[in-house]
Amino acid sequence: MDGSSKEEEEEEEESTFTTISLADDTDHSSGFFCPRRSSVPRMMNADMDAVDAENQVELEEKTRLINQVLELQHTLEDLSARVDAVKEENLKLKSENQVLGQYIENLMSASSVFQTTDTKSKRK
Numbered sequence: 001m002d003g004s005s006k007e008e009e010e011e012e013e014e015s016t017f018t019t020i021s022l023a024d025d026t027d028h029s030s031g032f033f034c035p036r037r038s039s040v041p042r043m044m045n046a047d048m049d050a051v052d053a054e055n056q057v058e059l060e061e062k063t064r065l066i067n068q069v070l071e072l073q074h075t076l077e078d079l080s081a082r083v084d085a086v087k088e089e090n091l092k093l094k095s096e097n098q099v100l101g102q103y104i105e106n107l108m109s110a111s112s113v114f115q116t117t118d119t120k121s122k123r124k
Contacts, residue, residue: 108114
C-alpha cells in the first residue's frame with residue numbers, strides 16, 4: 001500500500017497545482033492561502049501601471065516632438081519660399097537698375113550740359 005499512497009499523494013499534488021490559478025488572486029476556496037502569490041501579481045500590476053504611465057509619458061513626449069519638428073519644417077519651407085521670392089525680387093531690381101543706368105548714360109551723352117569739358121580746355 002505504500003506504493004499506492006505515494007501515487008495518491010502525487011495525484012493530490014498535481015491536482016492542487018492545476019487548480020491554483022495565478023491570475024485569480026481572490027479565489028481562496030481551495031483552502032490554500034499564499035500571501036506571496038497574492039502580492040506578486042499586485043506588485044506586477046503596479047509595475048505594469050508604472051510602465052504604462054511611463055510609456056504614455058514617452059508617447060506624449062514623442063508626439064510633442066514630432067509636432068514641433070513638423071511645425072519647424074513648415075516654418076523652414078515658408079522661410080525658403082520667402083528667400084526665393086526675395087532673390088527673384090533682387091534680380092528684377094538689379095535688371096531694372098541696369099536699364100535705368102543705361103538710360104541715364106544715354107540721356108547724359110545726348111545732353112550738352114553733360115558733355116565732356118575737353119573742348120573747353122582746348123579753347124584756352
